[in-house]
Amino acid sequence: xxxxxxxxxxxxxxxxxxxxxxKALKDSHEIGAETKERIQAYANLYNYKPxxxxxxxxxxxxxxxxxxxxxxxxxxxxxxIMGIEEGANKKGYNIMxxxxxxxxxxxxxxxxxxxxxxxxxxxxxxxxxxxENKDFTHxxxxxxxxxxxxxxxxxxxxxxxxxxxxxxxxxxxxxxxHLIENGRKRIALITTPDHVNVGALRKQGYEKALIESYxxxxxxxxxxxxxxxxxxxxxxxxxxxxxxAIFAVNEIYAAKxxxxxKSNGLNIPKDIAIAGFTDGLISEYSSPAITTIxxxxxxxxRQAVDLLIERIENESADFKAKRIVISSDLKVRxxxxxxx
Amino acid sequence: xxxxxxxxxxxxxxxxxxxxxxKALKDSHEIGAETKERIQAYANLYNYKPxxxxxxxxxxxxxxxxxxxxxxxxxxxxxxIMGIEEGANKKGYNIMxxxxxxxxxxxxxxxxxxxxxxxxxxxxxxxxxxxENKDFTHxxxxxxxxxxxxxxxxxxxxxxxxxxxxxxxxxxxxxxxHLIENGRKRIALITTPDHVNVGALRKQGYEKALIESYxxxxxxxxxxxxxxxxxxxxxxxxxxxxxxAIFAVNEIYAAKxxxxxKSNGLNIPKDIAIAGFTDGLISEYSSPAITTIxxxxxxxxRQAVDLLIERIENESADFKAKRIVISSDLKVRxxxxxxx
DNA sequence: TAAACCTACGAAAACGGTTTCGTGTTAACA
DNA sequence: TGTTAACACGAAACCGTTTTCGTAGGTTTA
Numbered sequence: 001x002x003x004x005x006x007x008x009x010x011x012x013x014x015x016x017x018x019x020x021x022x023k024a025l026k027d028s029h030e031i032g033a034e035t036k037e038r039i040q041a042y043a044n045l046y047n048y049k050p051x052x053x054x055x056x057x058x059x060x061x062x063x064x065x066x067x068x069x070x071x072x073x074x075x076x077x078x079x080x081i082m083g084i085e086e087g088a089n090k091k092g093y094n095i096m097x098x099x100x101x102x103x104x105x106x107x108x109x110x111x112x113x114x115x116x117x118x119x120x121x122x123x124x125x126x127x128x129x130x131x132e133n134k135d136f137t138h139x140x141x142x143x144x145x146x147x148x149x150x151x152x153x154x155x156x157x158x159x160x161x162x163x164x165x166x167x168x169x170x171x172x173x174x175x176x177x178h179l180i181e182n183g184r185k186r187i188a189l190i191t192t193p194d195h196v197n198v199g200a201l202r203k204q205g206y207e208k209a210l211i212e213s214y215x216x217x218x219x220x221x222x223x224x225x226x227x228x229x230x231x232x233x234x235x236x237x238x239x240x241x242x243x244x245a246i247f248a249v250n251e252i253y254a255a256k257x258x259x260x261x262k263s264n265g266l267n268i269p270k271d272i273a274i275a276g277f278t279d280g281l282i283s284e285y286s287s288p289a290i291t292t293i294x295x296x297x298x299x300x301x302r303q304a305v306d307l308l309i310e311r312i313e314n315e316s317a318d319f320k321a322k323r324i325v326i327s328s329d330l331k332v333r334x335x336x337x338x339x340x
Numbered sequence: 341x342x343x344x345x346x347x348x349x350x351x352x353x354x355x356x357x358x359x360x361x362x363k364a365l366k367d368s369h370e371i372g373a374e375t376k377e378r379i380q381a382y383a384n385l386y387n388y389k390p391x392x393x394x395x396x397x398x399x400x401x402x403x404x405x406x407x408x409x410x411x412x413x414x415x416x417x418x419x420x421i422m423g424i425e426e427g428a429n430k431k432g433y434n435i436m437x438x439x440x441x442x443x444x445x446x447x448x449x450x451x452x453x454x455x456x457x458x459x460x461x462x463x464x465x466x467x468x469x470x471x472e473n474k475d476f477t478h479x480x481x482x483x484x485x486x487x488x489x490x491x492x493x494x495x496x497x498x499x500x501x502x503x504x505x506x507x508x509x510x511x512x513x514x515x516x517x518h519l520i521e522n523g524r525k526r527i528a529l530i531t532t533p534d535h536v537n538v539g540a541l542r543k544q545g546y547e548k549a550l551i552e553s554y555x556x557x558x559x560x561x562x563x564x565x566x567x568x569x570x571x572x573x574x575x576x577x578x579x580x581x582x583x584x585a586i587f588a589v590n591e592i593y594a595a596k597x598x599x600x601x602k603s604n605g606l607n608i609p610k611d612i613a614i615a616g617f618t619d620g621l622i623s624e625y626s627s628p629a630i631t632t633i634x635x636x637x638x639x640x641x642r643q644a645v646d647l648l649i650e651r652i653e654n655e656s657a658d659f660k661a662k663r664i665v666i667s668s669d670l671k672v673r674x675x676x677x678x679x680x
Numbered sequence: 681t682a683a684a685c686c687t688a689c690g691a692a693a694a695c696g697g698t699t700t701c702g703t704g705t706t707a708a709c710a
Numbered sequence: 711t712g713t714t715a716a717c718a719c720g721a722a723a724c725c726g727t728t729t730t731c732g733t734a735g736g737t738t739t740a
C-alpha cells in the first residue's frame with residue numbers, strides 16, 4: 001500500500017501546525033481565509049483522506065456493526081442482511097458480516113473477536129447448535145460488558161436485550177387455517193427439532209389452528225427433521241399416512257415434499273395441498289408455485305439495525321429491552337388452490 | 341458501552357508503567373516472574389482485552405477485507421461470500437460487506453469509504469450500471485493508491501489487478517453443446533444486454549457451439565433482457581419462434597422460461613429442453629429440475645480472498661496481475677433429458 | 681576493586697487525528 | 711496612550727498500544 005498523505009505531512013509541507021490543518025480542513029472560523037484555502041487546495045491536490053482508524057480511536061467508536069448469521073446461502077437471511085446493510089448505511093454505519101455456520105464454537109469465537117472494540121454493536125441470529133446445547137454464556141458476557149446487542153429471528157429469551165422476531169405462532173396458525181378453510185383435514189407438519197424455537201413456535205400455531213377447528217391432532221403426521229440424516233426419506237415417511245395437506249416450516253422442506261408428492265403420482269393441489277415458510281425464490285418459481293408465509297426479512301433487518309443504532313447512540317441508563325414482532329403474511333399460490 | 345479496562349488502568353492500579361504491563365501480557369523475558377504473574381492475574385480477573393483500534397492504528401493494518409457485491413439475494417453471490425468469509429477467517433481476517441445494488445453511484449461511494457483505511461484490501465464484483473456506462477475511474481484511483489484489489493466474476497479488463505472469473509465462454513459452449521448433442525437444433529438464448537460482460541461471454545460460447553455444429557445462428561432466437569422492463573413478456577416473445585431448446589444465462593430466466601413453456605402447454609424436456617446458469621436452489625428444486633452450469637461460487641470466493649491476502653501480505657514491488665479462471669461444470673438434470 | 685554485564689523496569693516516541701487552551705499580533709475603543 | 715477584544719495560529723494532551731532505548735541496581739569477571 002502506498003504511503004498515504006496525512007495531516008502531519010500537510011502541516012510540514014505548508015509550514016503550519018497540525019492543529020491548523022485539522023481546523024482548516026473542517027472549515028473552522030479560527031483559521032484565516034487565505035491559510036484555509038492553501039491547506040484545502042493542497043489536501044485536494046494530494047487527495048487527502050482522513051484516516052478512519054485514528055478517528056475511531058479518538059472517538060471511541062467505529063461506526064461499524066457486527067452481524068453474525070447462521071448461514072447466508074438462504075433466502076431469508078440474505079434478505080435480512082440487505083435490510084441491515086441498507087439501514088446501517090443510511091445512518092453512516094458499515095457492517096461486518098460473519099457466519100457461525102450453525103456451530104456453537106464458531107459463534108463463541110466470532111463474538112469474542114467482534115467484542116474487542118472492532119464494532120459498536122452486534123446483531124445476531126443464534127446458531128442452532130447453541131439453541132440445542134443451551135449454553136448462552138457468550139451472550140450473557142456480552143450483555144455484562146454492555147455491548148449493544150440485538151437478537152433476531154432465532155432469539156434467546158433468557159438474554160436481556162432487544163429482539164426482533166416474526167410472529168411465528170401466528171404465522172403457523174395462519175398457514176394451517178388457510179389449509180383447513182381449503183377443506184383439508186389431514187394436515188401433516190414438517191418441522192425442525194424442538195430446540196429450534198422458531199420451529200417449535202410455528203408448530204404451536206399449527207396446533208392452535210387444529211384445535212380451534214376441532215380437528216384431532218395426530219402425532220404421526222408431525223415429522224421433525226434431523227438434518228444430519230437424509231432429509232428426503234424422512235419427509236417421504238409422512239406420505240405413508242393418509243394426508244391431504246402439508247405445512248412445512250421452510251421452503252426447502254416444502255419443495256422437497258412437493259417433489260416426493262409428484263413422484264408418488266399425486267396432483268398438487270388437487271390430491272394434496274402444500275404450504276411453506278420463507279417466501280423465497282424456490283416457492284415463487286416452482287410449479288405449481290408454493291403458498292408460503294412471507295417473513296419480511298428486509299423489514300426485520302431494518303428494524304433490527306434501527307434498534308441497535310438507537311441503543312448505540314443513546315446510552316440510556318435505564319435499560320428496558322424491546323421486543324419487536326413482525327407480522328407475517330400468507331402468500332397464496334397455486335399449491336393450495338381450493339380442491340373442491 | 342461499559343468503560344473497558346485498558347493497559348493504562350492496569351498500570352496505574354498496580355503501580356507499574358504501561359510498557360511493563362504490555363510486556364508482561366505478552367510474556368516477555370524482560371519482566372520478572374513475580375511482576376508478570378501479578379499483572380497477568382489482574383488482567384485475567386478484569387477480563388482485559390486489547391483494544392483492536394489501537395492495535396490497528398499502530399500496526400497500520402486492520403485485518404479486515406472489504407467486499408462489494410452488486411446484490412446478495414442471489415445464490416451465486418451468497419455462495420461467493422461464504423467462500424470469502426471462510427478463506428478470510430482461516431487467515432485471521434474479517435470481512436466488511438457492502439452492496440452496490442447494481443448502482444454506479446453507490447459503488448463509487450462505498451469504494452471511497454472503504455479505501456480510507458478501514459480495510460487492508462478490497463474484493464469487488466462490478467455493478468452492472470458501471471459496466472454499462474464504462475466509468476471506471478473509481479477503480480483506477482484505487483489502483484493508483486496501491487490498495488490491494490481483486491475483481492471477480494464481473495471484472496474490468498482495463499483495470500490492472502488480480503481477477504477471478506469463471507470460464508464463461510467455455511460454460512456457454514458446454515451448455516449449448518449439451519443441447520445440440522441432445523438433438524436440439526433451434527436453440528434460443530436468453531441473455532443480458534451486452535455490457536454485462538459475463539452475458540456477452542456466455543453468448544460467445546453459445547455461438548461457438550452453433551458454428552462448430554453447422555447450425556445457422558438466428559438473431560431472432562436471441563433475446564437480451566432489459567431488467568427495467570417486464571422480464572416475463574420479453575422471455576415469452578421467444579416462444580413465438582420455432583424453438584426446441586432454451587439456454588438462459590441465469591437460473592431466474594431459466595425458471596421463468598420454464599413457467600411460460602408449461603403454460604403454453606409444452607412438455608419439458610420432450611417439446612423443449614431448458615438449460616440455465618447458476619446452480620442454485622431454484623434449478624435444483626423446480627420440477628423438472630433444471631440442467632445448469634455450476635459456477636463454484638465457494639471456490640471463487642476462496643480463490644479471490646487468497647489472492648487478495650497474498651497481495652496484502654507480500655507487497656511485491658514488481659506487480660504482475662494474476663487472472664484465475666475457474667472452470668465450470670454442467671449439471672445435467674431432467675430439463676434436458678434426451679428427447680428422442 | 682574496578683570494569684563489564686545482566687536483570688528488571690520506565691520514559692518516550694510513534695500511529696493519525698481532534699480539541700482545549702493558551703499566546704502573540706493587530707485593531708478598536710475610551 | 712493605555713486597555714481590551716478579536717483574530718489567527720500553535721503547543722500539548724489525548725485515544726490505547728507497542729517498542730526502542732536508557733538506566734539503576736546488583737552480580738560476575740579480570
